[in-house]
């Protein structure tokens with residue numbers, strides 16, 4: 001029996017890593033390991049790391065060191081490091097932090113129980129598990145979710161075959177692997193049965209869905225199937241690469257019952273020379289046309305994008321073109337990142353690397369322009385009625401009976417919040433609210449008089465009982 005064996009889990013990085021974390025949590029819990037909310041006193045601490053850019057790696061290493069300090073003082077027995085940083089810098093990790101008990105690569109995820117057993121069994125003959133990329137997308141069912149019960153991430157594919165020159169993801173997560181349509185739909189049904197209302201579809205490259213497995217893009221068909229899953233009310237599509245927007249996809253986006261008019265489409269740049277240097281497969285003209293058609297078929301569309309400024313060789317004129325594009329296009333949501341030097345990527349070898357102060361200045365100028373656009377958009381919502389999905393109680397300093405939720409315009413973790421005062425609400429309620437005022441990037445709203453929350457029937461119990469979502473440490477990337 002392993003019921004007396006406890007573990008604490010730290011999940012870092014993006015929602016794709018969250019899914020991996022949840023899968024590992026599920027495997028451990030099914031095997032009798034007991035998750036605990038604090039590291040002190042736990043037998044094991046598992047850190048699922050991010051290795052995307054320098055800042056994320058530094059954060060991962062800081063958490064690992066903190067957990068190793070606890071191990072040194074006897075507060076935990078063993079530390080496991082998993083995920084992208086482990087995959088990207090395994091040798092360095094094993095050398096730099098030799099006190100780590102087990103290092104598990106991205107594709108060793110399924111062997112987390114074996115690693116845990118090995119540590120607690122005192123067997124230390126093998127300190128790492130690194131498997132080659134599988135030939136099929138991995139199974140993400142039977143997860144122990146760490147998101148609120150009513151929202152979930154669903155990974156429709158793994159890896160990426162684009163090889164943008166600044167990005168290390170294909171070297172960590174392998175080439176694109178589509179999860180078959182039936183598998184994604186089965187997982188969506190499992191999540192709906194577990195109480196999920198909002199399904200957030202994630203991938204490294206969403207619109208590539210199907211190309212490797214079926215020989216053609218099949219995101220449109222997948223969405224049509226997901227639209228039929230009972231219990232799901234919102235489908236939010238993240239990580240859309242501006243390519244493979246087929247006529248069928250526009251058609252489905254425009255006609256679906258459940259796909260909300262919110263799209264995340266990282267563009268990275270808009271200048272054609274920069275896009276080429278980044279090995280992006282889209283031009284400015286194509287991007288503009290995609291945005292035009294999306295706004296046409298999805299009224300009220302909230303478009304989120306990300307840009308990189310200070311890519312090697314970016315001239316003042318090329319940056320100004322990007323800034324003008326941001327001002328003209330008026331993305332409702334936007335993130336901007338200074339180019340991060342990643343030694344093992346092709347961009348690292350390009351000439352014309354820019355000093356940090358220029359990159360930071362360019363980022364600040366984009367953010368300054370964007371703030372006004374985002375605030376104007378928020379102001380345009382005042383007086384309107386929007387469905388708000390309640391995520392949970394607001395922090396106590398806001399007083400009793402205040403809840404925090406999101407409208408369709410806000411993706412979890414990255415966008416704004418909607419504060420709602422009403423004593424009769426609960427997490428997972430979807431309720432029409434009148435937007436009263438703005439608070440920076442957030443909104444304040446009240447339920448429309450007489451409107452009852454749209455509640456799901458009680459979810460059926462899971463086939464194998466797992467503890468409900470719990471307060472593990474989650475540090476979003």
Ligand code: SF4
Nearest residue numbers: 160162163164167169
């Ligand atoms: S499409 Fe995205 S994940 Fe793929 S290489 Fe480019 S930036 Fe990286």
